[in-house]
Amino acid sequence: MIDRVGARRVILIGTAIFALILLSCEMLGSRIAFLYVFYVSLGLVSGSTSPVPYGVVVSHWFDRRRGLALGLMAIGLGLGAIFMPLLAQRLIATFGWRTAYATLGSAALLISLPVVAACLLDDPKQKGLQPDGCVLAQTPEQDAKRDEGLSWHETWHHPTF
Numbered sequence: 001m002i003d004r005v006g007a008r009r010v011i012l013i014g015t016a017i018f019a020l021i022l023l024s025c026e027m028l029g030s031r032i033a034f035l036y037v038f039y040v041s042l043g044l045v046s047g048s049t050s051p052v053p054y055g056v057v058v059s060h061w062f063d064r065r066r067g068l069a070l071g072l073m074a075i076g077l078g079l080g081a082i083f084m085p086l087l088a089q090r091l092i093a094t095f096g097w098r099t100a101y102a103t104l105g106s107a108a109l110l111i112s113l114p115v116v117a118a119c120l121l122d123d124p125k126q127k128g129l130q131p132d133g134c135v136l137a138q139t140p141e142q143d144a145k146r147d148e149g150l151s152w153h154e155t156w157h158h159p160t161f
Helices: 007-027 032-050 051-061 066-095 097-119 140-148 150-154
Strands: none
Touching: 007 032, 007 051, 007 097, 032 051, 032 066, 051 066
16 A cells, blocks of 8 residues: 555554544443454554554655664654553553543544644655755656666566566
């Protein structure tokens, strides 16, 4: 999906659905099947909010210092893994697990979604830049030709093939 529609769209739609699923836990019934459906749906959508789509965006924006950029992105993941369980535990102890999930879903919907929508761009070309912030020197036709890759004939005769 990231390659077909772009990481930004996948992240935005996935975050919205993820937040709405978390919010829906307030309405869960007492049957175990509802809980299974809840967690299966969370599992299916959580890939769109994982580090994978963000890693794609970072890889498009950085060439020379890509490792550092991905490492800094991973720091955010690590910090979230440290602090979110503490916050979730505090919310669960205070309000119960359903309200805690709904609160975290509200935060994702009201904080994360607007920040991502305002700040995230799939590719530096959308701002007229190349990776690493260099100004785009090529014409759009040259850039499109470069993105097309090799023809079948060129591929067939290429030593790597």
